[in-house]
Amino acid sequence: MEIGILSTSGGKQLATLTVDPNSTLRELKTQIHRLKSHLYPDRQEFRQEPRGKGLDENKTVAALGLKDHSKLYLKDLGPQIAWKTVFLTEYAGPLFVYAWIYQRPWLFYGEGASNQPMSQVAHIAACCWVIHYAKRILETLFVHRFSHATMPVRNLFRNCAYYWIFSAYVAYHVNHPLYTAPCQMQSYIALGFWTICELGNFSIHWALRNLRPPGSKERRIPRPTKDPLTLLFNLVSCPNYTYEVGGWVAFTIMTQCLPAGLFAFAGFYQMAVWAIGKHRAYKKDFKDYPRGRKAIIPFVF
């Protein structure tokens, strides 16, 4: 059968494809890529209406009810970049930027700043920061399973700017020669809490990985595993975000640094938005989704 492919911008006819009813949309994308070399499959999104929802590329032509001479709309998602690439670039920045500023370069602090004494907590904070981002990089390489292969390239610049600039902002203050450490008790308790949150965050990532069989894009309801830190799943849909926010709040209290608090707040805001979205998706996709679970903050929202 023949399917007409129209552009979502302007409705222009881009191609006519000859397909059989059992072809998946992914296969159609491959066909279009052969016709238009700049439109690799990850850059394509099919819709049934110009402004409609993107269609699942694993679905077949027949499953979508398409017949001979049916029309499909094609949206060009713009240049794409692999999620892994984005994450690695985003996270490498904070690692190197903080480590650099930790050494008190003259560019930020003037000559001689590196010779001045540094509080113990500033050293600890640097370790925490590096461990946090090293953990993120390792998780990106070995733990996470991504449901989308790519994202638009412009996200890379925006995300990197956010991470890299904020890292410099926090690092500048904590590593400053005139930085004032809070009392040791406060720092140590906060450090303990930070450690739990990092372990918790990793536990959740590990549990989520095992929830999804390798190579699949299947989604299931997450539940606590043998790891006690995953019990948080009973209270929230996105305990990984809960632990992450907890970790940054701990870092802020440990360093008593308002810029770190601003960073924690910005992260919290973004993660709350994501958590609410995920929470709603879970509730919609699973009729038996546990009630009483909140999105990100237990008992609150």
Place this chain on the structure above:
Amino acid sequence: MTATKKAPSRVLSLPARIYLIFYNAIQFLGWSFLLYKMVDFVINQGLGGKSLWEHVEVPLLIFQSGAILEVVHCACGITPSNTVITFAQVYSRVFLIWPILYNVPDARDQIGFSLLLLAWTVTEVLRYLYYVLNLISFVPGILLWCRYTFFIILYPAGVTGELLCCYRALPHYNKTQEFSVLLPNAWNFTFNFYYYTILVMLAYIPVFPQLYTHMFVQRKKILGNKKHD
């Protein structure tokens, strides 16, 4: 300069409509007065910096500060513009008139301030008149044309003036550290108004081209249609 309003397809309650007509009319009169004062000054004394500022200071501060209400209008939904964009635009104006021009006499650069004032007065007179007439659904074509054509020169001229004035204010903030928070302090927080001003100036680089091209897109959409009649 505000994000373009769509045609009044939204349903405005009568009190809201009356209030907006009132607000925009007052702004139109205020900015017309400013335009008059500026022209009056230039005719009699030529281009000016500090003395031009003194000539228009009070009404400029009043009417430009009044634009803060426009952010509230967006947030309340009585105008269709995007709240964040409107906030950014009003913020840049308020930033210019208070911490730059009002607070730092050296910022009242002869060329910078003249360009700024010219761009602002002409743009605002056209904009507020357009809003008033739009609210009573009676916008003459000539006004529409002016509103979507003058910006081509005025927008870059205004931005140049604004950046010049900011630049002239920098030495003051560098030297006096006014409005700045220094280390050491218990919250390990700093704020340097000198660097903040530089940051604001740098922000023009990504923002201005986007807003400028947006105006061209609007122009094509709104004036383009008229030509086909």
